[in-house]
Amino acid sequence: MELSVTSTDFATVNGTSAFVPAPASPYQGDIARYWDQEGRPVNLRLGDVDGLYHHHYGIGDVDHAALGDDRDSEYEKRLIAELHRLESAQAEVLLDHLGSIGRHDTLVDAGCGRGGSMVMAHQRFGCNVEGVTLSAKQADFANRRAHELGIEDHVHARVCNMLDTPFDTGQAAASWNNESSMYVDLHDLFAEHSRVLGVGGRYVTITGCWNPRYGQPSKWVSQINAHFECNIHSRREYLRAMADNRLVPQAVVDLTAATLPYWELRATSSLVTGIEEAFINSYKDGSFQYLLIAADRV
Numbered sequence: 208m209e210l211s212v213t214s215t216d217f218a219t220v221n222g223t224s225a226f227v228p229a230p231a232s233p234y235q236g237d238i239a240r241y242w243d244q245e246g247r248p249v250n251l252r253l254g255d256v257d258g259l260y261h262h263h264y265g266i267g268d269v270d271h272a273a274l275g276d277d278r279d280s281e282y283e284k285r286l287i288a289e290l291h292r293l294e295s296a297q298a299e300v301l302l303d304h305l306g307s308i309g310r311h312d313t314l315v316d317a318g319c320g321r322g323g324s325m326v327m328a329h330q331r332f333g334c335n336v337e338g339v340t341l342s343a344k345q346a347d348f349a350n351r352r353a354h355e356l357g358i359e360d361h362v363h364a365r366v367c368n369m370l371d372t373p374f375d376t377g378q379a380a381a382s383w384n385n386e387s388s389m390y391v392d393l394h395d396l397f398a399e400h401s402r403v404l405g406v407g408g409r410y411v412t413i414t415g416c417w418n419p420r421y422g423q424p425s426k427w428v429s430q431i432n433a434h435f436e437c438n439i440h441s442r443r444e445y446l447r448a449m450a451d452n453r454l455v456p457q458a459v460v461d462l463t464a465a466t467l468p469y470w471e472l473r474a475t476s477s478l479v480t481g482i483e484e485a486f487i488n489s490y491k492d493g494s495f496q497y498l499l500i501a502a503d504r505v
């Protein structure tokens with residue numbers, strides 16, 4: 208069989224040429240480019256606080272004592288640290304739901320971004336974490352951070368479609384999507400998690416989903432979709448696609464009220480991106496929910 212090598216098969220990573228699989232669809236090519244080009248200060252400056260780089264949002268109450276009232280020259284720095292603390296708190300809650308993980312276990316982070324959650328998972332469990340992202344820049348960034356931390360034998364990111372991973376059937380003790388499931392068909396996604404997870408394994412997602420009780424996606428939800436080039440699913444679609452793929456919800460936690468303080472604080476910062484109003488309004492009018500779902504692979 209002849210191997211077809213197109214110009215998109217190679218990317219320059221750290222000055223050397225690295226193999227990058229061709230995107231599975233034109234849409235995935237667009238998403239790869241989106242994240243290759245992303246460099247928003249709201250993500251980089253928060254990550255700079257302690258070297259954990261996230262592309263997800265925060266939960267929990269604002270620590271007003273830490274933030275202080277004085278709008279002095281240090282206020283913005285304290286605000287950034289506080290937003291970052293809330294984003295890391297979100298990842299901790301996701302990890303809390305993975306169940307009992309041993310140091311010899313392998314976890315899969317589907318849509319791993321710059322790898323902040325992978326590092327946290329390894330630091331908590333001592334286990335191996337395999338991440339996949341469509342973006343060569345993100346995979347390189349995550350692997351560079353793992354090297355800097357000396358954990359490259361345990362934490363590894365690759366450029367790969369989360370719907371078609373190279374992991375062995377039943378290889379993972381747990382897997383997750385942290386704000387990355389709105390880029391894929393949920394039946395295809397959960398079929399792949401179900402394949403990669405061992406029976407008794409745990410799947411966790413934290414996601415924004417539209418609320419069927421509202422009716423249809425609101426204008427705010429449509430605005431979020433356009434902003435990120437994603438396709439937000441409904442709560443009903445998540446539960447149905449899980450049920451169809453041997454993933455049985457063990458916990459469904461509505462984090463909507465818990466994420467509002469993050470958004471209201473972020474809306475006052477100099478790092479706003481313009482999407483804050485859509486999140487705040489859609490969470491408040493009930494059309495959008497911030498949800499954690501933890502499911503057992505049966």
Ligand SMILES: C[S@@+](CC[C@H](N)C(=O)[O-])C[C@H]1O[C@@H](n2cnc3c(N)ncnc32)[C@H](O)[C@@H]1O
Pocket residue numbers: 235238239242260261262263317318319320321322323324339340341342345367368369370384385386387390391
């Ligand atoms: C909003 S970021 C979330 C990153 C990370 N989970 C976090 O919490 O920081 C979305 C991620 O999903 C990834 N993604 C989207 N579609 C994907 C696909 N089909 N296969 C692999 N990764 C995908 C993007 O490359 C990006 O890394």
Ligand SMILES: CC(C)=CCC/C(C)=C/COP(=O)(O)OP(=O)(O)O
Pocket residue numbers: 247249250261262263264386387389414415431435437439480482
């Ligand atoms: C909850 C929903 C619908 C999420 C959509 C996916 C997404 C883009 C998450 C945050 O990424 P980011 O951290 O790069 O975004 P921002 O730059 O806004 O902080």
Ligand SMILES: [Mg+2]
Pocket residue numbers: 249250261262263264
């Ligand atoms: Mg962000």
